[in-house]
Amino acid sequence: MKRSLWTLVLPVLVVLAVGLYPLLTQQDVHRETSFTLLRAVALAASLNIILGFTGYVSFGHVVFYGLGGYVAFYLVAEKGWPFWSAVLMGGLAAALLAFLIGAGILRLRGAYFALVTIGVNEAMKAFIYNFQPFGGPVGLTMNFAVYKAYGGPRAVLWMTYHWLFVVTLIVVAVSYWIRVSKFGLGLLSIREDEDAAEVMGVRTSWFKTWAFTLSAFFPGLVGAIFFFRNASIEPHDAFPLHVSIESIVMVMLGGQGTVIGPILGSIGYQWMRVFLLTNRLLKNIQLAVAGGLLLLIVLFIPAGLVGWLRRRFPATRRFLL
Amino acid sequence: MDMGFLFASLIDGLLLGFVFGVAAIGLTLIFGVMEVINLAHGPVIALGMFGLYFAATLLGLHPYAGTVLTAAGGLLLGILIYAIAVHRVIGAPHLSSLLATYSINMMIIGIGTALLTTSPRNIEFTLGSVTLGTATIPVTRIVAALASLLAAVALYLFMQYTRWGKFIRAVTDNRDAAELVGIPSTKVLALSFGLGTMLAAFSGALIATLFPFTILEGGKYELKSFVISVLGGLGNPMGALIGGIIIGLIEGLVPVFLPTTWVLVVEFVLFVLILLIRPTGLFGGRAQ
Numbered sequence: 001m002k003r004s005l006w007t008l009v010l011p012v013l014v015v016l017a018v019g020l021y022p023l024l025t026q027q028d029v030h031r032e033t034s035f036t037l038l039r040a041v042a043l044a045a046s047l048n049i050i051l052g053f054t055g056y057v058s059f060g061h062v063v064f065y066g067l068g069g070y071v072a073f074y075l076v077a078e079k080g081w082p083f084w085s086a087v088l089m090g091g092l093a094a095a096l097l098a099f100l101i102g103a104g105i106l107r108l109r110g111a112y113f114a115l116v117t118i119g120v121n122e123a124m125k126a127f128i129y130n131f132q133p134f135g136g137p138v139g140l141t142m143n144f145a146v147y148k149a150y151g152g153p154r155a156v157l158w159m160t161y162h163w164l165f166v167v168t169l170i171v172v173a174v175s176y177w178i179r180v181s182k183f184g185l186g187l188l189s190i191r192e193d194e195d196a197a198e199v200m201g202v203r204t205s206w207f208k209t210w211a212f213t214l215s216a217f218f219p220g221l222v223g224a225i226f227f228f229r230n231a232s233i234e235p236h237d238a239f240p241l242h243v244s245i246e247s248i249v250m251v252m253l254g255g256q257g258t259v260i261g262p263i264l265g266s267i268g269y270q271w272m273r274v275f276l277l278t279n280r281l282l283k284n285i286q287l288a289v290a291g292g293l294l295l296l297i298v299l300f301i302p303a304g305l306v307g308w309l310r311r312r313f314p315a316t317r318r319f320l321l
Numbered sequence: 322m323d324m325g326f327l328f329a330s331l332i333d334g335l336l337l338g339f340v341f342g343v344a345a346i347g348l349t350l351i352f353g354v355m356e357v358i359n360l361a362h363g364p365v366i367a368l369g370m371f372g373l374y375f376a377a378t379l380l381g382l383h384p385y386a387g388t389v390l391t392a393a394g395g396l397l398l399g400i401l402i403y404a405i406a407v408h409r410v411i412g413a414p415h416l417s418s419l420l421a422t423y424s425i426n427m428m429i430i431g432i433g434t435a436l437l438t439t440s441p442r443n444i445e446f447t448l449g450s451v452t453l454g455t456a457t458i459p460v461t462r463i464v465a466a467l468a469s470l471l472a473a474v475a476l477y478l479f480m481q482y483t484r485w486g487k488f489i490r491a492v493t494d495n496r497d498a499a500e501l502v503g504i505p506s507t508k509v510l511a512l513s514f515g516l517g518t519m520l521a522a523f524s525g526a527l528i529a530t531l532f533p534f535t536i537l538e539g540g541k542y543e544l545k546s547f548v549i550s551v552l553g554g555l556g557n558p559m560g561a562l563i564g565g566i567i568i569g570l571i572e573g574l575v576p577v578f579l580p581t582t583w584v585l586v587v588e589f590v591l592f593v594l595i596l597l598i599r600p601t602g603l604f605g606g607r608a609q
Contacts, residue, residue: 057415059419108600110414111358112596112600114415115592116592119589120593122585122589123592127586129582130580245423252420285435287427287431288430288431288432288435289431291423291425294423299409299410299421
């Protein structure tokens with residue numbers, strides 16, 4: 001079956017729809033909603049590279065987000081770097097961390113890998129808590145005078161939004177490129193049966209490390225952008241375990257290992273969150289309802305929405321990748 | 322270096338280490354039997370704390386009688402959780418069981434924060450203190466440590482000498498072979514999960530006799546349990562107890578030399594290092 005170009009166009013269209021809407025209406029509330037959605041999409045799509053394609057369950061995805069945030073924040077607030085280069089450094093710092101520890105931790109599998117990623121996140125959080133140059137337990141705050149150079153706080157809110165929009169489009173494009181490339185084929189083979197892949201000549205440790213590094217670069221960028229506009233950063237906000245779990249849920253909901261799945265899953269999950277939070281009856285137990293939904297997905301539709309569609313209606317495989 | 326302070330700190334850490342160890346035994350037992358990491362471990366510990374709280378305030382029970390009642394509740398809760406969330410994902414990839422137990426975590430925390438709020442609770446309970454050299458030790462801590470040791474020994478005896486204990490060990494070794502000789506493996510798995518949560522709830526109840534708590538307190542003990550279980554060897558209950566003692570000693574030792582906030586850094590760096598260098602832990606656990 002020849003793969004249609006829709007497999008790339010559809011995910012890009014979804015992101016464009018979410019991203020362009022506030023640019024057309026120029027409304028703050030739309031921008032903030034889309035910012036939250038795009039942030040979720042970028043985190044989920046990048047996690048999908050190591051989790052969905054390679055089959056390694058990372059519970060520590062948020063550590064790259066937090067590290068990127070801290071490095072960029074430090075460079076801008078304390079060292080006076082320009083925004084764009086600080087964001088890039090944030091992404092590179094996260095990628096470097098992944099590259100360095102990847103060789104070690106990717107030797108573990110299954111539950112052990114999940115545990116070690118939790119450990120890395122908690123170790124980083126505890127370390128930064130004690131690391132004075134990054135503000136220790138109090139964290140860092142941005143002097144609002146810094147925003148003047150970019151046209152003032154309001155302009156910064158729009159500028160960071162544009163940046164996040166571009167980053168999210170890049171993540172989706174990279175995700176697609178990986179999926180249709182030889183590299184991606186190698187990752188999928190690692191997911192299906194790592195030992196067989198190794199025997200067939202796939203350099204598994206090299207592939208895994210690069211998948212992990214790529215999956216870490218984008219959350220680093222996203223974290224850098226987010227905390228720059230947040231004007232403050234502290235350990236508790238930068239490394240929340242539940243953001244890692246939410247990213248996993250979004251990937252699972254949409255369909256792990258697919259390109260469009262994490263995107264749809266993120267939007268669906270965020271929409272559900274808002275619905276629960278604003279529903280009079282359910283808002284107090286929003287976490288419990290989300291947990292219940294997660295359980296139903298895991299028990300009955302573990303392939304997620306896109307995975308289920310592709311299985312149930314084989315004709316969709318031409319369009320949904 | 323103040324030797325007196327060091328001694329007191331170490332004793333303190335050692336006693337708490339027993340309690341942490343029992344919590345970790347619960348986690349490691351479940352992993353050993355069915356290769357499931359119970360991410361609902363923390364909330365169950367917190368429910369154990371509240372179980373004791375309500376046993377003491379609503380039922381007027383003596384706290385230590387309350388711990389037994391709470392443990393029984395923990396056993397039943399575990400069997401329930403197994404039936405709802407874990408049974409269907411036993412053979413599935415690890416991600417499924419991790420997320421299934423995490424969903425239970427979310428549900429307990431969600432309902433718990435709604436019903437119980439996050440204001441701290443405390444059980445006003447003291448048995449006085451004992452002075453040992455430079456250390457002044459609350460008697461409740463000594464009792465908690467002894468109770469934990471007792472629970473660990475009871476578990477060992479159960480696993481070695483009772484019929485169901487042997488069933489559990491059989492299913493751990495080879496589930497299919499156990500079924501072939503007529504062992505009801507599903508019931509055994511449910512019981513094992515229940516035992517794991519029972520120990521978690523019991524440790525929570527003991528912690529409630531020592532410190533104030535909220536429903537969110539379980540999280541930090543869950544993370545500690547991860548570290549201890551891996552240190553002792555995932556799947557090895559006795560390893561978990563000794564791992565708990567080691568972590569307790571570390572928690573007593575580190576604050577003498579570094580600010581207390583470094584304790585967590587040491588614990589998690591140790592955690593990552595053990596997983597990288599010797600994933601089967603100090604005493605060997607379940608093979609991957």
